[in-house]
Amino acid sequence: MFVSETEIEVRYAETDQMGVVYHANYIIWFEIGRTKLVKDFGLNYLDMEDAGYxxxxxxxxxxxxxxxxxxxxxxxxxxxxFYNGIKTIYGYEILNEDNELCVSGTTTHVVVAKDSFRPVSMRKVFPNWDEIYERNKK
Structure with a gap:
């Protein structure tokens, strides 16, 4: 199982009055991590979108x-x-600079046709993604 790592410097705008990262920003960090994972796999979400998905x-x-x-x-x-050709679940951990676990979580995704939002099989429409995800899932 491949694990991608992305470093983020906490910006003032991401915090609340207590100087603590506002909870919704962790979801944005999940997206940053997921995009980096896809890039580390040699893939690109823009290619998926350009293909209509x-x-x-x-x-x-x-x-x-x-x-x-x-x-x-x-x-x-x-x-x-988790990955089964239709559904992908990404796992996340956010660690502080002392390597302590601060946030853990998951996001669940399916690939859909852009025009209809109907789910499609990633195995059929993106066999290269399927091969990489099969090889690197937990």
Whole structure:
């Protein structure tokens, strides 16, 4: 199983009055991590979109264990938790600069046709993605 890592410097705009990262920003960090994972696989979401497909989020789960604060460096770890050709679940961990687990979570996606939003088999429309995801899933 391949795990992608992305470093993020916590910006002031991402925090609340307590200097703690506002909870919704972790979901944005999940997306940054997922995009980096896809890039690390040698793939690109733009190619998918140019071919007429999208991969919307169906579900987000997040568990908050400890805060990440302004001025810290965070690491987003991302991997393919589950994949069956239709549905993909990405796993995430966000660690602080002391390597402590702060947030864990998942996002669930399916590939859909852009014009109809009907789900499609990634195995059929993107066999190269399918091969890479099969090889790298948990």
């Amino acid at each position: 999208l991969a919307p989020v169906l579900d987000v789960q997040a568990t908050f264990k400890r805060p990440v604060k302004y001025g810290e460096m965070a690491t987003v770890r991302t991997w393919v938790e």
